[in-house]
Amino acid sequence: MSTIEIIRNIRLASRVVGTKFELETGATIPQLLVLHSLDAGDKIQIQVSRETGIDRSTITNIVNRLAKAGYIKITDNPEDARVKMLHITASGKQQLRKLKNTLDKISGNKFGLSDQKADQLIELLANVSGVPESEAA
Secondary structure, eight states: OOHHHHHHHHHHHHHHHHHHHHHHHSOOHHHHHHHHHHHTOOEEHHHHHHHHTOOHHHHHHHHHHHHHTTSEEEEEETTEEEEEEEEEOHHHHHHHHHHHHHHHHHHHHHHTOOHHHHHHHHHHHHHHHTOOHHHHO
């Protein structure tokens, strides 16, 4: 399999799962990734962008939509007024649980892979992306 075929299959798999997820939930995978990132603790927007791999111009729209829905709260950073802090709300945590459950249902809980195979896939994709596994999780 060529590099192009690998990239093509990664994109197709992502698109198929993303489309099913959006049809089922009305939310997008990037919205899920932002909520998941914030579930680990408050962060500034650029941190969420780096963790999720979502570019800075797109992350602003996602953050604004999630804030409007009441899933996250945007506050001033006490250390730097130009930077905003992002915090997941109680309804955001509840929505995240629902979205994760739906993703597991759609994907067959890790796409039907054993824990060992899922870990291998994560490691392989981290190698391809050049992002360490610890940052990709």
